[in-house]
Amino acid sequence: MGERPLVLVAAVALIDVDGRVLIAQRPAGKSMAGLWEFPGGKVDAGETPEQALVRELHEELGIETATSCLAPIAFASHGYETFHLLMPVFACRxxxxxxxxxEGQALRWVMPMELSRYPMPPADVPLVGLLRDLL
Structure with a gap:
């Protein structure tokens, strides 16, 4: 099997005062369009995962947070056909x-018990049970 590049992506479970988690639907034209995921994105060269999330949350959702508000809760490691994804996951309240x-994505606030109703990329699926139990 050929070597696949390692892609580092950071994701966040934004948790509101009612205990709901924000998920976003990947827009048409992107890979895995229509699937639901936790906000975040690629970690750029020279960035920490926390810095990438602060940047991505501003770019994607127009909100401001600080690296000190991000608590690491899990990580996903998943081999896709052309790359291997490593994704630290943080909670932010x-x-x-x-x-x-x-960025044209649909957003939805969802109770952790309802997350399994939403189709997600393979790397995100194991996080659903973890978040349900954690929150």
């Missing part, structure tokens, strides 16, 4: 602003 779609 403190941010400024109201999350709004800035």
């Amino acid at each position: 403190k941010w400024l602003g109201t999350p709004q779609s800035r």
Whole structure:
């Protein structure tokens, strides 16, 4: 089997005062379009996963948070056909602003017990039970 590049992506479970988690639907034209995922994105060269999430949350959702507001809770490691994904996952309960779609993605606040009703990329699926038990 050929070597696949390792892709580092950070994701966050934004948790509101009612205990709901924000998920976003991948827009048409992107790989895995239509699937639901936790907000986040690729970690750029020179960035920590926490710094990447602060940047991504601003770019994707228009909200501000600090690296100190991100608590590591899990990670996903998944081999896709052309790359291997490593994804640290953080919880965040403190941010400024109201999350709004800035990249055409649908957003939904979901109770942890309901997450399994939403089709997700393979790397995200193991996180659903973990979040349900954690939250």
